[in-house]
C-alpha cells in the first residue's frame with residue numbers, strides 16, 4: 001500500500017511539474033501575444049493618425065484648389081470686363097477719330113457759307129432796290145423760289161446747321177474723353193465731364209420708344225474741384241451703375257402701363273457734392289424696381305446677377321467696388337427700397353495718399 005501511495009504521489013508530482021511547465025509556457029506565449037498586440041495597436045494608431053493627417057492635408061489642398069479656381073474665375077471675368085471696356089474704348093476712339101475730319105470740314109466751312117449767303121442776299125436786295133421792275137422771267141423765278149421765304153429761311157437753316165455741327169463736335173469730344181480707358185495713372189480730372197460723357201454714350205437708352213417715354217436725367221452738380229483719379233476706371237464705374245439703373249428702370253416698366261409710366265416717369269438723378277476738404281460724393285439714384293432685401297448682401301459679390309443668361313455677368317458691381325475701394329481708397333454703398341428705387345453713393349478722396 002505504501003509503495004502504491006508513493007508511486008501515485010510521484011506520478012502526481014510529475015504531472016504537476018508538467019502542468020507547471022505548460023502553464024509557464026502558456027504565460028510566456030500570452031505575454032508574447034500581449035506585446036505583439038500592443039505593437040500592432042501602436043502601429044495601427046500610427047497609421048490612423050497618419051491617415052487623419054493626410055485627410056486634413058487633402059481637405060486643405062482641396063480648399064486651396066477651390067480658392068485658386070475661384071480667383072482664376074474672378075481674374076478671367078475681370079479680364080473679360082476690362083477687355084470689353086477697352087474694346088468699347090477703342091471702338092469709340094476709332095469712331096470719334098473718323099467722324100472728326102468730315103465734321104471739321106463742315107464746321108470750318110459753315111462760317112464761310114454763312115458769310116457768302118449773307119453777301120448774296122444783300123446783293124439781291126440791292127438789285128431789287130435799284131431795279132424794282134425786272135423782266136417777267138426774273139419776276140416769275142422770284143415767285144417760284146419764294147424769295148421772301150428763302151431770305152428768312154436761309155439764315156435760320158444756316159443757324160441750325162451751325163448748332164448741329166457744334167453738337168456733333170461736342171459728341172466727338174466726349175467720345176474721345178470717354179475712350180481714355182487705358183489711362184491707368186492718376187490724374188486730376190473733372191468728374192462731371194466723366195458722368196456727362198458716359199451719359200452721352202448711353203443716350204440711345206434714354207430716348208423715348210413706342211413703348212416707353214424718355215427717361216429723365218436730373219443732374220444736380222455741386223461745385224467740385226478736379227479729383228485725382230484714374231479717369232477711365234471711374235468712367236467704367238459710372239457706366240456700370242448707370243447701365244444697372246437703366247436695366248432696373250426697363251424691368252420696372254415692363255410691369256407698368258404706359259399711363260402709369262407717364263404719371264410717374266422713369267428717372268435717374270445724379271448729384272455731386274463736396275463732403276469736406278478731402279472727400280467728394282457722387283450719388284446716382286433711379287426710381288426703378290429696387291433691390292429685394294434678400295439679395296442686397298450679394299450685390300458686390302463676383303458673379304452675382306439676377307439678369308437672364310447672356311445679359312449680365314454679375315461682375316459690374318464687384319469690379320466697381322474694387323475700383324472705388326481698393327484702387328481709389330474710397331467707399332461705395334447703396335440704399336434700396338423694393339418698388340421705389342435704388343441709390344448708389346460713392347465717395348472718393350480728392351487727392352490720393354502717396
Ligand SMILES: Nc1ncnc2c1ncn2[C@@H]1O[C@H](COP(=O)(O)OP(=O)(O)OP(=O)(O)O)[C@@H](O)[C@H]1O
Pocket residue numbers: 240244245248286288289290291299304305306307311312313314315316317318342
Ligand atoms: N440700380 C439697380 N436696381 C436694381 N437692381 C440692381 C441695381 N444695380 C444692381 N442691381 C442688382 O445687382 C445685380 C448685380 O449687378 P452687377 O452690375 O454686378 O451685375 P449685372 O448687371 O447683373 O451684370 P454685368 O456684369 O453685366 O453688369 C444685378 O443683377 C441686379 O440684380
Ligand SMILES: [Mg+2]
Pocket residue numbers: 240243244312316317
Ligand atoms: Mg451691371
